[in-house]
Amino acid sequence: MSSENRQASLSTHESLPDAFSLYSEFIPDFDSFRESILKPLPTHIRINTLKANPHQVVSSLGRKGVSLRKSLPGNATLYTAENLVSPGNTLEYFIGHIHPQALTSCLASLALNPEPESLVLDLCAAPGGKTSHLAQLMGNTGLIVANELYGNRHIPLGNTLTRMGVLNTVVTAYQAQEFPLKQQFDFILADVPCSGEGRFRKIRDEFTYRETKEKALLPALQRKILLRAYDLLRPGGKMVYATCTYNPGENEEVVSHLLVQREASLFPITFDLPSEPGLFGWRDVPYGKQVEKCLRFYPHLVDSVGFFLAGIGKPC
Amino acid sequence: MASPAERDLLLAYLEDRFGIDRDGFDGFLFFKKKKSWWIATRTPLLASVSRLKISRMGMKAFQKVGQFLKPTTRFIQVFGSYASGATLVIGEAELLALQEGKGLSLDLDIDQGYVILMMDENRVVGLGLYVNGILRSQVSRKALKIEMLGGEERT
Numbered sequence: 001m002s003s004e005n006r007q008a009s010l011s012t013h014e015s016l017p018d019a020f021s022l023y024s025e026f027i028p029d030f031d032s033f034r035e036s037i038l039k040p041l042p043t044h045i046r047i048n049t050l051k052a053n054p055h056q057v058v059s060s061l062g063r064k065g066v067s068l069r070k071s072l073p074g075n076a077t078l079y080t081a082e083n084l085v086s087p088g089n090t091l092e093y094f095i096g097h098i099h100p101q102a103l104t105s106c107l108a109s110l111a112l113n114p115e116p117e118s119l120v121l122d123l124c125a126a127p128g129g130k131t132s133h134l135a136q137l138m139g140n141t142g143l144i145v146a147n148e149l150y151g152n153r154h155i156p157l158g159n160t161l162t163r164m165g166v167l168n169t170v171v172t173a174y175q176a177q178e179f180p181l182k183q184q185f186d187f188i189l190a191d192v193p194c195s196g197e198g199r200f201r202k203i204r205d206e207f208t209y210r211e212t213k214e215k216a217l218l219p220a221l222q223r224k225i226l227l228r229a230y231d232l233l234r235p236g237g238k239m240v241y242a243t244c245t246y247n248p249g250e251n252e253e254v255v256s257h258l259l260v261q262r263e264a265s266l267f268p269i270t271f272d273l274p275s276e277p278g279l280f281g282w283r284d285v286p287y288g289k290q291v292e293k294c295l296r297f298y299p300h301l302v303d304s305v306g307f308f309l310a311g312i313g314k315p316c
Numbered sequence: 317m318a319s320p321a322e323r324d325l326l327l328a329y330l331e332d333r334f335g336i337d338r339d340g341f342d343g344f345l346f347f348k349k350k351k352s353w354w355i356a357t358r359t360p361l362l363a364s365v366s367r368l369k370i371s372r373m374g375m376k377a378f379q380k381v382g383q384f385l386k387p388t389t390r391f392i393q394v395f396g397s398y399a400s401g402a403t404l405v406i407g408e409a410e411l412l413a414l415q416e417g418k419g420l421s422l423d424l425d426i427d428q429g430y431v432i433l434m435m436d437e438n439r440v441v442g443l444g445l446y447v448n449g450i451l452r453s454q455v456s457r458k459a460l461k462i463e464m465l466g467g468e469e470r471t
Binding site for chain 1: 344355356357359361362364365367368369370371372373374375376390393394435438439440441459460461463464465
């Protein structure tokens with residue numbers, strides 16, 4: 001099927017995945033949302049300050065006719081590059097000056113904002129975009145443990161870290177939910193496996209979204225991972241739970257489960273971008289008022305991948 | 317971890333060949349893995365994760381090729397901008413020719429050996445090998461593809 005035909009086949013409300021139609025109950029301006037996921041995702045890049053000066057990268061890409069627009073007010077490293085079709089096919093990519101990464105995906109590392117010289121755990125690290133962003137924010141100081149269970153994903157993870165000039169990282173291969181409780185971390189990123197609904201428009205040319213049995217099992221896995229992540233956090237430490245899905249069962253419900261099981265608290269995350277707060281509940285399942293501090297990003301509001309973020313703290 | 321003698325060998329090479337100040341590596345440690353040396357940030361935090369099973373750490377910095385040390389492309393991309401010698405600024409047409417496998421006939425005031433290839437002082441591409449007046453690229457053609465160079469293909 002051609003891309004045009006595929007777009008036509010998805011251009012009615014009825015042909016959207018059923019799960020998305022259910023979300024009309026809480027996604028604001030659902031018609032705009034529906035339209036947005038049928039449009040191509042604009043190219044977004046992060047400039048890697050471990051190897052490059054943002055001003056110089058903007059200049060060198062500009063000389064090649066690439067038009068860059070700042071995507072997050074006040075941040076000099078994140079840009080939308082609408083006329084750059086294949087950022088991976090540039091010299092700047094090869095020399096590690098840029099990394100193609102969705103805007104909302106970049107927000108996870110920014111929300112965690114690890115301090116230099118700290119000990120950081122990235123529980124589900126491949127393919128390494130967020131890990132390298134964490135290293136960038138830490139100025140290659142301290143130590144990141146980049147964990148990835150699957151051996152075949154260690155290759156792209158290693159390639160990303162090497163290309164981006166990351167030197168403060170070790171790689172492990174534990175199941176995230178069973179990561180050894182031998183050491184507590186100052187900062188933890190739990191960017192967990194999810195149904196990926198937020199990436200739907202990005203991948204729609206590759207396959208049609210459909211519900212699977214595996215996806216039904218995700219919330220249980222996500223709960224286990226988040227509980228383990230919390231137990232690995234030192235008192236006073238911070239962690240971020242992130243998914244690229246709209247499904248409350250993988251988002252607020254998982255966070256709510258943690259809040260019931262542990263004495264965790266949520267901290268507010270603020271970006272100068274349009275977002276929605278976490279849902280208090282959905283379909284007769286209450287999540288509690290605290291989840292209001294979570295953030296939901298929708299593609300029709302930020303022109304990026306749909307994303308969910310929760311900032312979680314552990315009392316001292 | 318690399319022994320003091322091995323570390324000195326690596327840093328002396330970088331200093332002698334490229335004029336990279338060895339003091340710049342005080343914050344990093346080198347360790348040997350078969351025929352290669354790797355580099356990582358030096359931090360006391362490494363001790364705290366010593367009970368974890370680590371599959372990879374830092375970045376490969378050097379490979380031993382026969383009797384010689386060869387810095388990796390990625391290592392040179394990070395530290396090459398600190399070099400004061402054996403560097404060569406090339407244009408996109410020259411880089412294209414090199415990545416097509418051509419040798420460039422050049423009269424350089426540089427001893428035979430590895431040369432750091434840069435597009436300008438901010439954009440370090442990797443290494444070339446200068447022997448008998450001919451410069452050849454040491455940058456993998458699979459990694460730096462022809463289509464990454466030139467203007468039309470990108471946008």
